[in-house]
Each structure stands twice: as C-alpha cells, then as structure tokens.
Amino acid sequence: MSRREADVIIVGAGLSGLIAARTVLQAGLTPLVLEADERVGGRILTEDALPGVPVELGAQWIGDTHERMFALAAELGVETFPQYDEGETSYDLVGSGVLRENDFHARFGSELAELEKVLRLLDELAAEVPPEAPxxxxxxxxxxxxxxxxxxxxxxxxxxxxxLLEICTVGILAVPTVEVSLLHLLFTIQTCGVTSELFAESEGGAQTVRFVGGTGEIPKRLAALFTDHIVLNAPVLLIEHGTDRVTVHCRGGLVAEGRRVIVAISPTLAGRIMYDPPLPGVRDQLTQRLPNASAMKAFFIYDEPFWRADGLNGQLISDVGPARMSNDTCIPGDDHGVLLLFLEGEQARTFGRLPEEERRAAMTAELVRHFGERAARPEFYIDGEWSDRQWTRGCYNANCGPLVWTTFGHALAEPIGVIHWASTDTAIRWSAYMEGAVEAGERAAHAVIAELAG
Ligand SMILES: Cc1cc2nc3c(=O)[nH]c(=O)nc-3n(C[C@H](O)[C@H](O)[C@H](O)COP(=O)(O)OP(=O)(O)OC[C@H]3O[C@@H](n4cnc5c(N)ncnc54)[C@H](O)[C@@H]3O)c2cc1C
Incomplete structure (x- = not known):
C-alpha cells in the first residue's frame, strides 16, 4: 500500500479534472489527480490512424462561443483550423431517395419552414430555463x-x-428523443445559447473549429504542466469523508489523503464509487437516473477527398442507413480524404453490437449511395465504441429522462461536505461539451479554494 497527501484530491484526468487541478495549483494549493485509465483525456481520444492523419474517436470540434476552449488552446500553443464546409450536403429522408442539398431544399421548402418555426419556439421556451437550476x-x-x-x-x-428534427436532436443528445424530458432538451439548448448554435455546422455553430495535431494535444499538454500531481492506473473505489478530511482509496492499494475531493467523472460513474459515510439518498437516486448516452464514430480514410470534386461537402443526412450524419474530417496539408460517420442513439446501440465487418459493410453501402462507388474502397477504417470502455460507459454525456431534473436535479452539482462535483455533465454553459468540462472544473476548484481559504 502507498500513501500520498495533497490539499485537494481530484478523481479523473479528463479535461474537467485536469482544469480543476491546474486551478488549484495556481491558487498555491497542491492537487493530486487520480485517473483510472492508463492515459489522460477521458472522452477526448485522438488516434493516429495513418502517419499524419490523426482521427478523433472522441471530442473533435469547438464553436465560436467556446471561449474557454479557445483561450486554453492558445495558452497551450495548440493551433486551430476551420471545419471544411464547401459544397452541398447529401440528403435521403422519408423515402426521398438521395438528393443534393439544393434539390432537397427546392422540394421540401415548406417542410424546412415548418422546422424553422419549431426551432424558434424551442429557443423561446429555452430562454425561460435558468441553466443553473432548470x-x-x-x-x-x-x-x-x-x-x-x-x-x-x-x-x-x-x-x-x-x-429532420429527430436526427438533429439525436445528433446532440445521442439518445432517442423519447428518452429525455422536454425540460432537459430546453436546458441543453439554453446552456448552448440557441438551437442555431447547437445544430448548425456552419458559422456560429458548435462544430466549426478543429485542433492542429488533434484534440488530444489539449489534455496531453495540460497534464504535462503538472505530471508529478497525476497518478494513472488508479481507479478510485472508496471515498471516506469527514468534516475536514478525505481519504481516497484506489484499486492497487494507493491511498490519498487530503482536505477536499473533486469528483470529475460522469454522474453515473460517480455513483459507482463507494462513500463512507454513504451519501444522502437524493444524490444516489439522482446518479441511478443519469445514464450516459450512446454514440460512436467511424472513420473511412481514402487516397483523396473525391467527393469534393463532385461539389459535395462530405455531409450526409439520412434516415436510411446506420449513420444519420457524416462529415468531411480531412487534415489540411494532407492528401487523404477522411469521412466520419456518426452512429448515435438507436443506431449506436444496434450497429455497435454487430461484428466490425458487418457494421462497416452497412456503413459502406450508405456511403456509396451518397458519394459513389469510390466510397467502397477506403485505405483504412477505424471506429470507436464508448459504452464498452469501463471508465466512460457511453457518451456524449448524461441525459435526464422525465421528472429527473425537477425531483433530483438540485443534487447534481451541490457539494456534500468535503466532496465537490465536476465533469461536463455538471456545467451550466455548454454542458456535455469540452467547454462545459472546463467551466465545471473551474467552478469546483474555485469553490474548494474559497473553502480552504476561509
Ligand atoms: C465520441 C465523442 C465525441 C465528442 N465530440 C465532442 C465535440 O466535437 N466537441 C466537444 O466540445 N465535446 C465533444 N464530446 C464531449 C467531450 O469529450 C466531453 O464533454 C469532455 O471531454 C468531458 O470531459 P470530463 O472531464 O467532464 O469527463 P471525462 O472525459 O469522461 O473524464 C473523466 C475521467 O475520469 C476517469 N475515471 C472514471 N471513473 C474513474 C474512477 N472511478 N477513478 C478514477 N478515474 C476515473 C476517466 O477515465 C476519465 O479520464 C465528445 C465526446 C465523445 C465521447
């Protein structure tokens, strides 16, 4: 058994935990981050698919209003570049057959106007929801x-x-819309601004900017600033907490002692840690009801982005195949063509369970229908399932079904004695996004710093 001592113990070296640690350190206190996995970054995971072609199995984009992320990237020296957005999207909806964007808009103009009206209504309703207390x-x-x-x-x-409304919403929440309450949807919209910021891929949207070298550079460089304060392969199993003292027990025998603990992991995983004394029932009832969603990403890498020459932007929107949406995720300066397919909600649950060969074949057929025969001949393929990962258990985030916010929501971020909660799922601005992870990490750290100063 080994022992470590710090002012603030932090559970999880995802973005939220790392930001909390850095904030604590900047305040002159010592943090100790305990990470279950063999790497930092959590839901941020960049893999080198081919030399010079990093792909993002986890978080990929930021948007114009992600101020904390822009500042963090600049501080860490990680450069950004804009998402490719030239050409038409390819549609296939409700038996329309494959249609290019202009043809789709011409044929379904009144349907798109109906959709626009509902989005405006959602914006109006969302404006009534206080994000800190929905x-x-x-x-x-x-x-x-x-x-x-x-x-x-x-x-x-x-x-x-x-x-279309279902596809856009599942693209954000990664669960069918029958699984979340309307209040949760409105909360999500409100934490992100308006629906146009949430759903749009063009200017103003949440998915407009990427990171040179991959998003993984952010947690990697952040962690490098205080490596001595991070322990990997240290899953936290038990948190003993008193009036001004906390003892955190990890698998493998490490015991960390401190004055406060920040639990920076998704609520459902936080509910799997043991606490002594046990947490109030309301907190446990909450974590019993906050499932992580279901999403996976699949990348097809070609010798070149052949769809661009056809005037297509690499995006598809479809209710036919396994993927409801796709994106052109080429790397500037590299010749390869990279198409990303999203499997979200039911699609992730169904196709994620199939052998890789079968789900890849189903996605290939979809790509061929939208982008032509060349789509059947990738040089490389990789996909990433998240519910199998022991220290994530689904993504993009936790969603509230009916009556969860109004019955148990107040227990989400409220500290319990010396225990504080972070992770993007507790954020009030861009909750579920990296921006939210940073905000939540800062908020929890500032609360702890204030308590220890007082
Ligand atoms: C496929 C995918 C695509 C995404 N796309 C985007 C995007 O384009 N833009 C965007 O802004 N966001 C995106 N996100 C969301 C973004 O990744 C998250 O909001 C953010 O990374 C969450 O950070 P976090 O620190 O709150 O949680 P996490 O990243 O989940 O970090 C928690 C950490 O705690 C560790 N841990 C868990 N249990 C324990 C334990 N018992 N003991 C010790 N450690 C433990 C985990 O290993 C992990 O490292 C995406 C996520 C995924 C998965």
Whole structure:
C-alpha cells in the first residue's frame, strides 16, 4: 500500500479534472489527480490512424462561443483550423431517395419552414430555463413530465420536418428523443445559447473549429504542466469523508489523503464509487437516473477527398442507413480524404453490437449511395465504441429522462461536505461539451479554494 497527501484530491484526468487541478495549483494549493485509465483525456481520444492523419474517436470540434476552449488552446500553443464546409450536403429522408442539398431544399421548402418555426419556439421556451437550476423554470413541472419526443409529435410536423428534427436532436443528445424530458432538451439548448448554435455546422455553430495535431494535444499538454500531481492506473473505489478530511482509496492499494475531493467523472460513474459515510439518498437516486448516452464514430480514410470534386461537402443526412450524419474530417496539408460517420442513439446501440465487418459493410453501402462507388474502397477504417470502455460507459454525456431534473436535479452539482462535483455533465454553459468540462472544473476548484481559504 502507498500513501500520498495533497490539499485537494481530484478523481479523473479528463479535461474537467485536469482544469480543476491546474486551478488549484495556481491558487498555491497542491492537487493530486487520480485517473483510472492508463492515459489522460477521458472522452477526448485522438488516434493516429495513418502517419499524419490523426482521427478523433472522441471530442473533435469547438464553436465560436467556446471561449474557454479557445483561450486554453492558445495558452497551450495548440493551433486551430476551420471545419471544411464547401459544397452541398447529401440528403435521403422519408423515402426521398438521395438528393443534393439544393434539390432537397427546392422540394421540401415548406417542410424546412415548418422546422424553422419549431426551432424558434424551442429557443423561446429555452430562454425561460435558468441553466443553473432548470427545476426553477416557471413551467418546469409541465415540461419535465413530457418527453421531448412526445412534444415534437404534438407540433403537427410533416414527416420530413419531424424526421429532420429527430436526427438533429439525436445528433446532440445521442439518445432517442423519447428518452429525455422536454425540460432537459430546453436546458441543453439554453446552456448552448440557441438551437442555431447547437445544430448548425456552419458559422456560429458548435462544430466549426478543429485542433492542429488533434484534440488530444489539449489534455496531453495540460497534464504535462503538472505530471508529478497525476497518478494513472488508479481507479478510485472508496471515498471516506469527514468534516475536514478525505481519504481516497484506489484499486492497487494507493491511498490519498487530503482536505477536499473533486469528483470529475460522469454522474453515473460517480455513483459507482463507494462513500463512507454513504451519501444522502437524493444524490444516489439522482446518479441511478443519469445514464450516459450512446454514440460512436467511424472513420473511412481514402487516397483523396473525391467527393469534393463532385461539389459535395462530405455531409450526409439520412434516415436510411446506420449513420444519420457524416462529415468531411480531412487534415489540411494532407492528401487523404477522411469521412466520419456518426452512429448515435438507436443506431449506436444496434450497429455497435454487430461484428466490425458487418457494421462497416452497412456503413459502406450508405456511403456509396451518397458519394459513389469510390466510397467502397477506403485505405483504412477505424471506429470507436464508448459504452464498452469501463471508465466512460457511453457518451456524449448524461441525459435526464422525465421528472429527473425537477425531483433530483438540485443534487447534481451541490457539494456534500468535503466532496465537490465536476465533469461536463455538471456545467451550466455548454454542458456535455469540452467547454462545459472546463467551466465545471473551474467552478469546483474555485469553490474548494474559497473553502480552504476561509
Ligand atoms: C465520441 C465523442 C465525441 C465528442 N465530440 C465532442 C465535440 O466535437 N466537441 C466537444 O466540445 N465535446 C465533444 N464530446 C464531449 C467531450 O469529450 C466531453 O464533454 C469532455 O471531454 C468531458 O470531459 P470530463 O472531464 O467532464 O469527463 P471525462 O472525459 O469522461 O473524464 C473523466 C475521467 O475520469 C476517469 N475515471 C472514471 N471513473 C474513474 C474512477 N472511478 N477513478 C478514477 N478515474 C476515473 C476517466 O477515465 C476519465 O479520464 C465528445 C465526446 C465523445 C465521447
């Protein structure tokens, strides 16, 4: 058994935990980060698919309003570049057959106008939700007792508009809209600004900017600033907590003692740690009800981005195949063509369970329909499933089903004695995103620093 001592113990070396540690260190206190995995970064995971072609199995983009992430990248010397966005998107919805964007817009103009109206309504309703306490929204009780899906169904939308709305929303939440409450959807919109920021891939959207060398450079360089304060392969199993003291036990025998602990992991995983004395029932009831969503990314790498020459931007939106959406994720300065397919919600659950050969074949067929025969001949393929990963168990984040926010939501970020909570899932701005992970890490660290100063 080995022992370590620090002012603040931090569970998890994802972005939130690393930011908390750095903030604590900057305040003149000693942090100790305990990370279960053999690497830092958590839901940020860059793999070198081919030399010079890093792919993001985890987080990839930031958007114009992700101020903390821009500042962090600049500070760490990680450069950014814009997402490629020239050409038309390819659609295949509700039996339309494959249509290019201009043709799709010409044919379904009134359906798109219907969709726009509902998005504006969602923005109006979301503006009533206080992100720090969604349960206090004036209509919280009503909005929390209906699912987002049921509310969508009640808007009288045409099949094309309803299907598009579902695809856009599942692209954010990574679960079918019948699994989240309307209040949770409105909270998500409110933490991100407006629906146009959330759903758009062009200017103003959340997915407009990428990192040179891969997103993984961010946690890697951040952790390098205080390596001595990070222990890898140290899964936290038990947290003993007293009035001004905390003892954290890891698998493998490490015991860390400190004055405060920040648990910077998703709520459902936080609920799997043992606490002595046990946490209040309301906190455990909450973590029993905050499942991580289901998403995976699959990358097809070609000798060149052949779709660009056809006037396509590499994006597809479809309700036919395994992937509802795709993206051109080429690396500037490299000749390869890289297409990313998203499998989210039901698609991730169904196709993620198939042998790789089968899900790859299904995705290839979809790509060929949208981008032509050359799509069947990638040089390289890689995909990444997240629910199998013991220290993540699904992504992109935790979602609230009906009545969770209004019944248990207040226990999400509220400290319990010497225990504080971080992770993007507890953020009030860009919750579920890297931006939210940074905000939550800073918030928890500042609270601890204030307590220890007082
Ligand atoms: C496929 C995918 C795509 C995404 N795309 C984007 C995107 O484009 N843009 C964006 O902004 N965000 C995106 N995200 C979300 C983003 O990755 C997360 O919001 C952010 O990285 C979460 O950071 P975190 O520190 O809160 O949590 P995590 O990254 O989950 O970190 C938690 C850490 O705790 C560790 N841990 C877990 N249990 C224990 C334990 N018991 N003891 C010790 N350590 C433990 C884990 O190993 C992990 O390292 C994506 C996520 C995924 C998975």
């Amino acid at each position: 349960w206090l929204a004036p209509r919280a009780a009503a909005w929390d007792s209906i699912t987002a899906g049921a509310w969508y169904d009640g808007q009288g939308l045409s099949p094309v508009a309803r299907t």
